[in-house]
Amino acid sequence: MSAYAEGDTVAFEMLYRRHRGTVYRFAMRALHNRADADEVFQETWSRLIAARARYRPDAKFTTWLLQIAHNLIVDRFRRQRPAASDEEAEAVFRQLDAPETEQPDRVLSEFEQRRKLQLALEDLPEEQRLAFLLRIEGGLGLEEIGELTGAGRETVKSRLRYALARIRARFQS
Structure with missing residues (x-):
């Protein structure tokens, strides 16, 4: 640069x-x-x-x-x-919470896995999603994410931990 x-x-x-x-x-x-x-x-x-x-x-x-x-x-x-009206916001949340229909014995294709990850990311609170994306997509460390988001190191760590837990839960359901 x-x-x-x-x-x-x-x-x-x-x-x-x-x-x-x-x-x-x-x-x-x-x-x-x-x-x-x-x-x-x-x-x-x-x-x-x-x-x-x-x-x-x-x-x-x-x-x-x-x-x-x-x-x-x-x-x-x-x-x-x-x-966005309250009704529109509620409709979005209902879509995010709607269970996906899958056959349990079927292995997910790469496309389906990406789609499931996208849905899991959409389901995250904004702060967790941004911290997760900055870490995964940007390869940034905790301090750098903290600088970008105005959060402390421990807060960033917690956001990442909660984001990962929610994503894992989404993949297990």
Whole structure:
């Protein structure tokens, strides 16, 4: 990023190739909507470009990049929240709690496992989901997740522990 900040466009191409998957998966899993994820993805890179002259390597680059995406996602949640009525919210919760019909002796395909993980992630409280995604998708440590979310190390640890327990429970049911 430092090379890109100094004008090296090849450095940007390398950053983009290396981190585009992480940013997109993070946005997609947090937002559950391809159009919204595409917008956050594009805006994240636009903001990176706009902020290149102000970039300071105080933290790991991935942490800084995911902080941009995280802030955009939080802003999107804030804008969308008032639009949902109580009835719509209840319908979403009923869908998340609805039992899935599966044959117990059948082995889940890779697609089904991914879908089950997606449903488990959707079922997590927002703080747990974001901590889990930052850890798994972003490869960030507890301190870095704490910096991004404004939570202490032990709080992040608890969120990750509870998220993992809920995901495991979802796979066992």
